[in-house]
Amino acid sequence: MHAVRSDTVEKEGPASDGPHTVGPATDGSVIAIEHVFKRFGSNVVLNDFSLAVGKEENVVVLGKSGSGKSVLIKCIIGLLRAESGQISVPGQNIPDLNHDELDRIRAKVGFLFQSNALYDSMTVRKNLEFPLRRHWIDLSQEKIDSMVTEALGNVNLAHTVDMMPEELSGGMSKRVALARTLILKPDIILYDEPTTGLDPVTAKEISTLIVDIQRKFHTASIIISHDMHCVKLVSDRVALLDGGKRYWQGKYEEMEASNDQVLKQFFE
Numbered sequence: 101m102h103a104v105r106s107d108t109v110e111k112e113g114p115a116s117d118g119p120h121t122v123g124p125a126t127d128g129s130v131i132a133i134e135h136v137f138k139r140f141g142s143n144v145v146l147n148d149f150s151l152a153v154g155k156e157e158n159v160v161v162l163g164k165s166g167s168g169k170s171v172l173i174k175c176i177i178g179l180l181r182a183e184s185g186q187i188s189v190p191g192q193n194i195p196d197l198n199h200d201e202l203d204r205i206r207a208k209v210g211f212l213f214q215s216n217a218l219y220d221s222m223t224v225r226k227n228l229e230f231p232l233r234r235h236w237i238d239l240s241q242e243k244i245d246s247m248v249t250e251a252l253g254n255v256n257l258a259h260t261v262d263m264m265p266e267e268l269s270g271g272m273s274k275r276v277a278l279a280r281t282l283i284l285k286p287d288i289i290l291y292d293e294p295t296t297g298l299d300p301v302t303a304k305e306i307s308t309l310i311v312d313i314q315r316k317f318h319t320a321s322i323i324i325s326h327d328m329h330c331v332k333l334v335s336d337r338v339a340l341l342d343g344g345k346r347y348w349q350g351k352y353e354e355m356e357a358s359n360d361q362v363l364k365q366f367f368e
């Protein structure tokens with residue numbers, strides 16, 4: 101029943117020591133998820149789930165609705181605590197970290213919420229300043245201004261700086277949320293359904309932006325998506341979450357060519 105099980109993440113040497121550089125996990129992966137269990141009461145959501153993400157790699161996690169994709173991402177960022185298993189991000193085991201340690205990790209691991217989670221009562225500028233003031237407390241206003249301008253420029257939305265979130269379209273909101281994630285220069289970005297609810301043209305723009313960001317900032321990412329156009333564009337590898345486990349992983353093209361019924365249903 102299980103199709104290809106390729107553990108093809110290339111082994112990498114140690115990452116360079118830049119100020120914002122996340123070091124690799126011990127096996128050369130930037131994110132190493134091993135034997136993770138997570139349940140809510142009797143609802144077992146992650147049941148011995150493992151996945152590794154290499155340096156500068158985009159891995160798409162696919163799965164049916166309710167299969168545990170968002171729970172997985174929340175466990176990686178420490179918003180939910182895995183009961184057992186290792187989640188090694190920046191060489192540290194997330195389930196072992198206390199509140200302050202998790203806070204520091206979140207400056208390096210960007211998370212793009214499905215809902216964007218922009219603050220409605222703040223301008224775009226204030227939304228982008230927020231993580232900077234929270235994580236990098238010693239910055240001058242001049243430096244903050246230039247970082248806000250640069251981050252918005254990276255998503256081609258410099259002109260929105262004084263707008264309110266309600267004035268933005270769905271695609272613009274997504275890009276502003278991405279700029280807010282990028283402003284801390286994360287080494288890892290986790291995307292929860294980045295194109296859901298967007299029209300096909302805007303969805304393609306966001307997918308292209310995800311690839312541009314990977315190339316420009318050398319980020320490693322997990323991208324949750326059902327949108328197979330997005331999956332095709334952004335994925336270096338696809339992992340399928342089913343029954344709480346990694347049911348399959350491989351290249352998009354291998355998935356497309358597979359006769360496995362579980363895989364095929366994502367193309368229907």
Ligand SMILES: Nc1ncnc2c1ncn2[C@@H]1O[C@H](COP(=O)(O)OP(=O)(O)OP(=O)(O)O)[C@@H](O)[C@H]1O
Binds near residue numbers: 163165169170171172
């Ligand atoms: N905080 C929570 N408390 C209790 N149960 C939860 C909680 N969060 C998620 N769950 C349960 O975990 C399971 C997986 O939910 P999750 O949100 O990860 O699904 P998903 O794969 O992201 O689905 P979708 O594609 O619809 O977003 C569901 O059964 C859900 O009810």
Ligand SMILES: [Mg+2]
Binds near residue numbers: 169170171
């Ligand atoms: Mg979800």
